[in-house]
Amino acid sequence: MHAGSHVVAGVDTHKDTHFAAVITVTGQQVGAAEFPATESGYRALTEFITCHGPLLRAGVEGTNAYGAGLSRHLREVGVPVVEVLRPARQLRRMRGKSDQIDAYAAAQIALADVDTVTAKTSAGTVEAIRVTFAARRSAIKAHSEVITQIKSLLVTAPEPVRAEYRHLATGRLISMLANSRPRVGDDEVAARTRVALKRLATRCRQLDAEIDSHDTDLHDLVSQVNPGILQVHGIAATTAAQLLITAGDNPDRIGSEAAFAMLCGAAPIPASSGKTSRHRLNRGGDRHANSALHQIAKVRLGTDPDTRAYAARLTAAGKSKKDILRCLKRAIARQVFHLITNPPVIEHSDDLRPARQALGLTLANVADALGCSIMKISQLERGTIRDVRFLRHYRAWLTATPELQLAA
Structure with missing residues (x-):
């Protein structure tokens, strides 16, 4: 079969429906159709995009969002999947907006293979780490909000209540409130304030237990995927989990350590023009991964002699603290990439x-x-x-x- 008979597909994904379009390798539109975002819909969509000739690849929008289920199905049946990025706003304004237009645009991007990235498989242990980490992040946010609300209520509480808990540290405060009982002689406001504070403190304890459970699960899951990464100085289970999530179940999709650093927002961006040659800070990438690199850098600056010596050399060279942190994060990204793509053998301490x-x-x-x-x-x-x-x-x-x- 000659090359002209090959086709490329593009899919515009939504919560309940997906719109698929097929074009030839010369850019000619072949057909487009809408399918439900269900298992039967995935099968019908797959039959539609493969019935027009040999399929080179399928470009899917939102492979980690609305297109996650479809992407998994396509990979299971052997269809190469790439994630297509949203076109520039100016281009979208020029061509208009509809599901069919977006699907054909996704196919064109997949054909050009320029603004595409290899999609995460999202079907292994790292995906289990991702959902556990998301639940943990939500619990931590709720925990912080509960503590803030407790302290806010104490500020406006009746003086007898406020005086009882005024000088307590947070941990002791939560413990005493959770174990508190009604007081004889309280008016209605004081009594209801005590009840509200006790319930909030009880919720705080429940969230503590939930966070501890998530931490245990994350440690176990990371140990399944890459136990050696936990032996590297400064890398805890939570930071390792985030960096594994960024790389995905198929880290081979990341071509180099420079690409991983760019993915983590830890690589400088060229910003040269004319006679000016410079780089600027990369504010893109996965900000959660960037935060994990930042945490590792801070730990090593405080506890690792080699890192301190490196920071001292950069300080002597005139680098600011922010510049030193950026350099450290770039170096750590390089190390983490090799740890993820070539997992080290765990060293036991039983001896x-x-x-x-x-x-x-x-x-x-x-x-x-x-x-x-x-x-x-x-x-x-x-x-x-x-x-x-x-x-x-x-x-x-x-x-x-x-x-x-x-x-x-």
């Missing part, structure tokens, strides 16, 4: 405690020698914290000669 006990050393001896807390050594030996750099340092110290250990 540390027997080795320490065989040498007759206590946790205090080790903590003094390595300059850290006893709790950190205990957690490392039990595997509750994963810092592969410190783990290797500890193991190397244990395998040194007993004379050197005692001298240390």
Whole structure:
């Protein structure tokens, strides 16, 4: 079959219906039709876009929104799916707006293969991480709102109520309010204020428990996908989860570490013109991923000697604190990309405690020698914290000669 018989499809997705259009590789319009956003509708749409000739690819709008179900179905039947970006506003104004017009525009973009990206598969463990993380984010937001509301009610509460809780820290305040009881002698306003505060505090505790459950689930899910990433200094389960979500279940769709940095909004954007040559801050990309990189950078600046030395060199070179953070986030994005695309082998710490006990050393001896807390050594030996750099340092110290250990 000659090349001219090949076709490309475009789909304009909505909540209840999808509009599909088919064009030839020369841009000729072949046909368009509307289908329901149901399993039977997906099958009918697939038959429609494949009955006009060999299908090169399908361009779908919103593969992680209204087009998620259709994208999964198309991939299951072997149809290559790309996500098409919304055309420029000026172009949309020139051509008008309708579902059919948008579907043909999606097909044209898929044919050109310029403003397209490989869609996430959204059918693996990372998708489970995404939905868990979304629920966690909602719980955290609700938790913050409840605490704010409690403190706002206390500001305007009757003086007997306000005086009782005025100087308490947040944790103690929530605990006392949740366990509070009605007071004899309160008027109606004071009594109802106490009831409202108790219910809000009870909700706050429930949200605490929900957040803890989400954190446990995220740790377990991340450990299934990439346990080695949790051993990297500064990367917690929540930040690892967000970066895995950004990469998706198919991280091979990201061509390079520079592309991943751009996806995270951590790559500088060229802004040169004429005789001016410069770069500007990238304010695009996945802002949640950018925030995760920022958290990792802040942790390492506070606890990692190598990162502190790197920041000191940049400071000596005249870089501002913001510039240093940008450089750190770019470097961390490079590291995370390789951790995601080439998951490291997890290093276990089961041998540390027997080795320490065989040498007759206590946790205090080790903590003094390595300059850290006893709790950190205990957690490392039990595997509750994963810092592969410190783990290797500890193991190397244990395998040194007993004379050197005692001298240390």
